[in-house]
Amino acid sequence: xxxxxxxxxxxxxxxxxxxxxxxxxxxxxxxxxxxxxxxxxxxxxxxxxxxxxxxxxxxxxxxxxxxxxxxxxxxxxxxxxxxxxxxxxxxxxxxxxxxxxxxxxxxxxxxxxxxxxxxxxxxxxxxxxxxxxxxxxxxxxxxxxxxxxxxxxxxxxxxxxxxxxxxxxxxxxxxxxxxxxxxxxxxxxxxx
Amino acid sequence: xxxxxxxxxxxxxxxxxxxxxxxxxxxxxxxxxxxxxxxxxxxxxxxxxxxxxxxxxxxxxxxxxxxxxxxxxxxxxxxxxxxxxxxxxxxxxxxxxxxxxxxxxxxxxxxxxxxxxxxxxxxxxxxxxxxxxxxxxxxxxxxxxxxxxxxxxxxxxxxxxxxxxxxxxxxxxxxxxxxxxxxxxxxxxxxxxxxxxxxxxxxxxxxxxxxxxxxxxxxxxxxxxxxxxxxxxxxxxxxxxxxxxxxxxxxxxxxxxxxxxxxxxxxxxxxxxxxxxxxxxxxxxxxxxxxxxxxxxxxxxxxxxxxxxxxxxxxxxxxxxxxxxxxxxxxxxxxxxxxxxxxxxxxxxxxxxxxxxxxxxxxxxxxxxxxxxxxxxxxxxxxxxxxxxxxxxxxxxxxxxxxxxxxxxxxxxxxxxxxxxxxxxxxxxxxxxxxxxxxxxxxxxxxxxxxxxxxxxxxxxxxxxxxxxxxxxxxxxxxxxxxxxxxxxxxxxxxxxxxxxxxxxxxxxxxxxxxxxxxxxxxxxxxxxxxxxxxxxxxxxxxxxxxxxxxxxxxxxxxxxxxxxxxxxxxxxxxxxxxxxxxxxxxxxxxxxxxxxxxxxxxxxxxxxxxxxxxxxxxx
Numbered sequence: 001x002x003x004x005x006x007x008x009x010x011x012x013x014x015x016x017x018x019x020x021x022x023x024x025x026x027x028x029x030x031x032x033x034x035x036x037x038x039x040x041x042x043x044x045x046x047x048x049x050x051x052x053x054x055x056x057x058x059x060x061x062x063x064x065x066x067x068x069x070x071x072x073x074x075x076x077x078x079x080x081x082x083x084x085x086x087x088x089x090x091x092x093x094x095x096x097x098x099x100x101x102x103x104x105x106x107x108x109x110x111x112x113x114x115x116x117x118x119x120x121x122x123x124x125x126x127x128x129x130x131x132x133x134x135x136x137x138x139x140x141x142x143x144x145x146x147x148x149x150x151x152x153x154x155x156x157x158x159x160x161x162x163x164x165x166x167x168x169x170x171x172x173x174x175x176x177x178x179x180x181x182x183x184x185x186x187x188x189x190x191x192x
Numbered sequence: 193x194x195x196x197x198x199x200x201x202x203x204x205x206x207x208x209x210x211x212x213x214x215x216x217x218x219x220x221x222x223x224x225x226x227x228x229x230x231x232x233x234x235x236x237x238x239x240x241x242x243x244x245x246x247x248x249x250x251x252x253x254x255x256x257x258x259x260x261x262x263x264x265x266x267x268x269x270x271x272x273x274x275x276x277x278x279x280x281x282x283x284x285x286x287x288x289x290x291x292x293x294x295x296x297x298x299x300x301x302x303x304x305x306x307x308x309x310x311x312x313x314x315x316x317x318x319x320x321x322x323x324x325x326x327x328x329x330x331x332x333x334x335x336x337x338x339x340x341x342x343x344x345x346x347x348x349x350x351x352x353x354x355x356x357x358x359x360x361x362x363x364x365x366x367x368x369x370x371x372x373x374x375x376x377x378x379x380x381x382x383x384x385x386x387x388x389x390x391x392x393x394x395x396x397x398x399x400x401x402x403x404x405x406x407x408x409x410x411x412x413x414x415x416x417x418x419x420x421x422x423x424x425x426x427x428x429x430x431x432x433x434x435x436x437x438x439x440x441x442x443x444x445x446x447x448x449x450x451x452x453x454x455x456x457x458x459x460x461x462x463x464x465x466x467x468x469x470x471x472x473x474x475x476x477x478x479x480x481x482x483x484x485x486x487x488x489x490x491x492x493x494x495x496x497x498x499x500x501x502x503x504x505x506x507x508x509x510x511x512x513x514x515x516x517x518x519x520x521x522x523x524x525x526x527x528x529x530x531x532x533x534x535x536x537x538x539x540x541x542x543x544x545x546x547x548x549x550x551x552x553x554x555x556x557x558x559x560x561x562x563x564x565x566x567x568x569x570x571x572x573x574x575x576x577x578x579x580x581x582x583x584x585x586x587x588x589x590x591x592x593x594x595x596x597x598x599x600x601x602x603x604x605x606x607x608x609x610x611x612x613x614x615x616x617x618x619x620x621x622x623x624x625x626x627x628x629x630x631x632x633x634x635x636x637x638x639x640x641x642x643x644x645x646x647x648x649x650x651x652x653x654x655x656x657x658x659x660x661x662x663x664x665x666x667x668x669x670x671x672x673x674x675x676x677x678x679x680x681x682x683x684x685x686x687x688x689x690x691x692x693x694x695x696x697x698x699x700x701x702x703x704x705x706x707x708x709x710x711x712x713x714x715x716x717x718x719x720x721x722x723x724x725x726x727x728x729x730x731x732x733x734x735x736x737x738x739x740x741x742x743x744x745x746x747x748x749x750x751x752x753x754x755x756x757x758x759x760x761x762x763x764x765x766x767x768x769x770x771x772x773x774x775x776x777x778x779x780x781x782x783x784x785x786x787x788x789x790x791x792x793x794x795x796x797x798x799x800x801x802x803x804x805x806x807x808x809x810x811x812x
Contacts, residue, residue, distance in 0.1 A: 012558075029197050029363050036328070037361040040303050047561050047776050060327065062438035063356040066446075066527035067543055082555050086548040103558045104605070107780045108767055114554040122551035 005161045006065050007054040008087040011076030012101040013047055016145035020074060021052040023149060026170035027162040028056055038063035047101070049080060056161050072156045073128075076148060077101050079114055085126045093156040094128040097148045099135050131155040133192055142185040146171060150189025164190065194366045200331040200358040201226035204267070204295055204351070207335035209236060211291070212372040214262035217242045217250035219645065220674035221269025222304035223355040224297035228267060229675065232688060238374070243677050243688075246615070246645040247272035248279055251294070255283040258292035258348070259386065260377040263339055267295045269304070270311045271595075275615065275646070277314060280348075284318045285397040286385050287347035287404060289378070291339030294320075294350045297358045300435075300488040301523030304355070306595075308521065310489040315350045315466045319401050321408040322350040322466050324434035328362035334463070336369045337417070344411055345404040354435045354488065356523060409467035417463040418472045422479050424456030428536050429480030429508075431473075433493045436486035436524050437461040443486075443529035450530075452539045465492035473500045477508070484536045485512035486529050489520055511536045562600045564777035565747070565793035567740035570714030571666055572606035573772065573797065575635065577717070578724035584632055590625045594618035594638035594647075597673040597742075598666050601637065605774040609637060616646025622661040623654055633728040637664045640697050641671035641679040648704060654733045655705040662727045662734045666714070667697050668742040676745055698737055706735045714738040715753065717800035743793055754794030754809045756787050762806035772801045 007024070011017035018039050028035040039052045055061045065087050072093045075081030081096045088094055098116055105111035114122075116132065123130035133151050138144055149167065153159045168186055172179045198206060205227045208216060218228050220243065231241055244250035247268040254266035268276065273296050280294065296311045315322035323338050325331040335351060342349040380386075388394055412418065423429075432440050440459060448454050458480050462469045465487070476483070477500060485494040491513040501508060511517040517532050518524075527543060534541040562569050579589045586607070593599045593609030594617065601608040611621060622636035638647050643665050654661055669686075671677040678686055684694040701709055708730055712723045720738065727734040741751075763785055770778045770785065775798060777791035787807075796809040 025197065025361060025363075029195075035361075035363055038356055038359060039361075040355075040359070047558075047563070049558055060438065060441065062435065062442060062524075062526055063360045064439075064523065064525040066442070066525040066530075067545065069526070079554075079556050080558075082551045085551045086545060103556050104561070104770060104774050104776075106556050108770060111556050112554075113556050118554055122547075122554065125547045126551060127547075 003161070004055070004057040005072070005158065006056070006070045007072045007074060007158070008065050008070040008084050009052040009054070009074045010080045010084045011050050012080060013041065013050045015050075015076045015099070015101070016143070017050055017074075017076045018052055020145050020149045021054055023167055023170045023174065024054055024162055026174065027166035030166050030169065031162055033057060033161060034059050036061050036063050049083070072152065072158060074148065074152055076145065078116065078119060081119060082114065082122060085122065085128065088126070088128050090127040092128050094123050094130040095133065095148070095152050095155055096130060097133045097135065097144065099144065137192055139184070139188045141181065142188055143182055146182050146185040147189035147192065150186045151192040154190055154192065195363055196366050197361060197363050198328060198332070199226055199361045200325070200328045200353055202230045203328050203332035203364065204335045204353075205231045207332045207369065208265045208293070208339070209239060210369040211336050211339045212263050213239060213265050213339070214290070215240045215242070215254055215257040215264045216267065217244045217253045217264070218267035219244055219247045219250055219272055220671050220677040221272050221297070222674050223299060223358045224267050224269045224295065225674050225677065227295060229677065235689075243679070245680060247276040251276035252279050254292060255279065255288065255348070258288035258290040260379065261289045261375055262377060263291040263372070265293045265295060269306070270296055270298045270309050271306045271614070272296070273311050273314055280314070281318055282388065284320050284348055285388070285394070285401050287400065288342065289346070289380065290375070291342040292348040293335065293338045293342060294348055295353070296350060297353045297355065298489065299355045301355065308489065312352055312465050312492050313490065315352070316492060319405045320348055320350055320466070321345070321405065321412070321464055322352050323464050324352050325357055326434055326437040326461070327357060328360050329364040331357060332364060333367055336367070341408060341411060345407045347401070347404040352434070354523070357435050405467050409470065412463060412467065412469070413471050418469045419461040420472045420475060421459045422475060423458040425479050426481050427456040427458065428533070429458040429460065429476045429483045430486065430533065431460045431462065431476065431483055431493060431497060432486040433462045433465055434488060436488055436529060439524060439526040439529045440486065442526035443533055446526060446530035446541070447533050447537065450534065450539065450541055452534060452537050462493060465496070468496040468500070470500060473497055474504065477501055477504050477506050480508065482509040482536055483511065484517075484532050485510060486518070486524065486532065487512070488524050491520070559603050560600060561603065561774060561776065563743050564775050564791040565743035565795045567668055567714040567738065567743065567795070568598055568600065568666055569773060569775065570717055570720055570795070570797050571637065571664060571738050572601040572608040574714070574717055574720040574724055575608050576606065577721045578728065581721065582633070582725055582728060588632050589635070590622070590630060590632070591635040591637060592618040592621045592625070594636070594642050596639045596642050596671070598637055598639045598642070605771055615642050616650055619647055619654060619661070619663050620650035622663065623650070623657070623659045626659050626661060633662060635662045635664060635728070637666060639672070640665060640667040640669065640681040643697060644680050648700065651701070651706070651735070652704050658732050660731055660733070662724070662736065665697060665701070665735065665737045667737050667739045670742045670745050672742045672744070676742070701735050701737065706733055708732060708734040710734070710736045712736055712738050714740050715795045715797060717797055743795070747793055752794045752812050754796055755812045756792055756794055756796060756799065756807060756809045758784070758786050759806045759808055760784060762804045764804055766803065769798045769802050769807060773798050
């Protein structure tokens with residue numbers, strides 16, 4: 001029996017955050033690691049808050065991660081990452097891809113949007129270990145969600161539960177046609 | 193044993209098929225839609241799978257299928273049962289022959305909108321069993337069991353799931369389900385059972401209904417469906433049901449890690465709130481000094497426990513909703529459950545959320561928006577403009593809203609819609625505002641699927657009564673908000689197969705006797721504005737059907753309506769385009785406004801609002 005590992009994921013609809021969760025689930029299936037994956041898409045078709053909760057390593061388990069219960073947070077949007085802090089264990093890994101998906105009011109200068117430093121400060125106060133992935137490091141033409149997934153393998157102990165090879169296999173199996181681009185994104189993410 | 197990666201909803205569909213179901217009917221509604229969504233195009237031999245016009249129709253079809261001796265499954269979200277309940281209450285009194293499973297998803301914590309109601313109240317009022325799966329695996333096993341139970345007692349069984357179970361995906365062991373022999377339909381003439389004409393008939397049926405519930409209670413007990421683990425006498429008892437049951441083990445671990453003694457605690461995970469697990473309750477009451485009842489939303493199990501304790505002349509403290517230990521609002525997690533258990537053990541679990549609450553306060557609000565290129569945007573903007581040009585203030589003109597994506601017109605930047613009640617309510621409520629004496633024009637708005645579902649009777653009413661309203665039907669060709677299902681108005685090429693028909697919403701409106709009918713293009717903002725102004729000034733019933741396919745669905749087929757760009761020489765950065773359309777394809781980067789071509793489908797609505805004519809649409 002693998003040890004328990006809970007992942008809380010946040011982003012904005014259309015970013016591909018649920019795809020990250022799906023790949024982890026497929027890898028866990030191949031490795032016979034118990035997994036419960038609970039996506040919440042909300043009401044908006046595009047551009048709304050999206051979250052996913054993954055519970056790995058437990059046979060019978062409630063789908064929701066309790067406050068301060070997650071081992072890892074994966075955030076694909078800078079501002080939305082703050083909503084996940086409530087669910088991350090003290091000392092847990094807080095991996096944030098710094099993409100900014102600005103709400104209209106922010107774009108119009110009517111509402112504030114947190115800076116990277118503000119998010120880093122909030123993470124420090126919450127006692128979690130933040131890993132900031134700068135979108136500028138994304139290679140030309142790479143898929144950001146696959147890149148981020150690989151970065152999570154590098155920066156957290158996710159790889160102890162589902163190996164990089166298993167996730168890579170899941171990606172290739174899922175998109176046989178786009179394998180080249182996705183593997184490029186994945187390999188780049190492992191070095192991010 | 194075979195393992196499969198399934199969602200809770202998919203598990204229900206697969207288990208129903210394995211159980212020999214003949215008909216699966218339903219109406220889309222998050223979080224229940226994937227039961228039918230996952231098998232709709234699969235062409236399963238001998239099984240009819242149908243998106244019905246509404247839940248009541250779906251329910252009646254499934255009920256009749258059961259009365260003909262076949263197994264049937266009907267699916268819907270909790271709001272759907274409100275629609276189907278008229279038939280449900282009648283059909284449960286008659287019972288059934290073939291296994292009849294009513295699958296309904298509640299939404300504690302409200303992930304998908306609509307009242308946070310608890311449909312188990314309907315099961316209690318109907319005196320039918322309601323099985324409550326706590327996991328994806330139980331979604332499978334309880335579906336199969338529900339058919340067996342339904343046939344054993346001769347009446348329908350409700351299977352009640354919740355968002356975090358129905359939408360969860362898990363890798364589950366697929367249990368063997370004994371195959372049933374193919375059945376020929378039977379026509380059973382028995383008016384004493386299948387009609388309600390007469391007091392004796394109805395009261396006999398009432399008795400039979402209560403007998404069926406007693407039979408269900410005995411069978412659930414005999415089959416060991418309630419999981420009872422008795423601990424030491426005089427210690428705490430935990431009674432849980434549904435999704436809350438899945439958190440008990442983790443909650444006990446939290447309490448233990450906090451230094452509290454959890455030895456000797458008894459647990460009872462009941463399979464259902466109705467029928468009451470009296471036998472198991474008795475054993476718990478004989479063993480435990482006090483109780484925690486873990487149950488999301490309403491306290492049906494908890495109240496039954498109070499009643500059984502009273503009848504047994506016992507007075508244990510019950511920690512739950514009645515003593516305000518737990519809330520009737522929202523969904524649970526392991527910490528919610530652990531805090532209640534800790535309280536019952538005389539301890540306290542403290543979670544300090546001050547730091548994270550401060551972090552959350554930094555988040556920018558992300559209101560529910562309208563997709564780039566959405567045709568509904570044109571309707572909201574044209575309505576706002578028409579109201580203005582007619583010389584009214586926005587707060588003087590009632591525009592009722594309805595269920596589905598069309599309600600997004602309540603959001604910024606439009607603030608067009610005032611109300612959202614129930615499927616089809618917008619048209620009837622518009623009439624009510626007229627009768628209330630409102631002298632300004634009254635509009636209603638609804639989508640095509642909502643019109644098919646429940647919009648026809650109120651429109652017929654308006655025509656008969658000749659009540660002056662302007663009803664707008666926003667026809668995007670899909671049941672969009674629930675994840676793109678078809679309805680009767682969806683184009684023929686997207687129907688389930690070539691034998692299915694499309695029924696044009698415009699033809700229905702004509703058939704309902706509407707004489708003043710307009711069909712308009714929501715991408716033509718100026719044209720639609722003028723149409724709405726004209727309609728508003730006419731007497732009697734006016735219907736405006738606005739037609740453009742859902743931008744998401746058209747986008748999946750790579751349809752673009754033009755190429756839009758901002759002429760940077762003309763643009764003065766006034767941002768009126770962003771302010772008025774709220775379109776996510778319009779971007780301001782701090783220096784200039786430009787079009788995100790990845791999102792833009794070329795609808796061109798923004799070109800109408802630019803005061804400098806700096807946004808240009810070219811045909812592509």
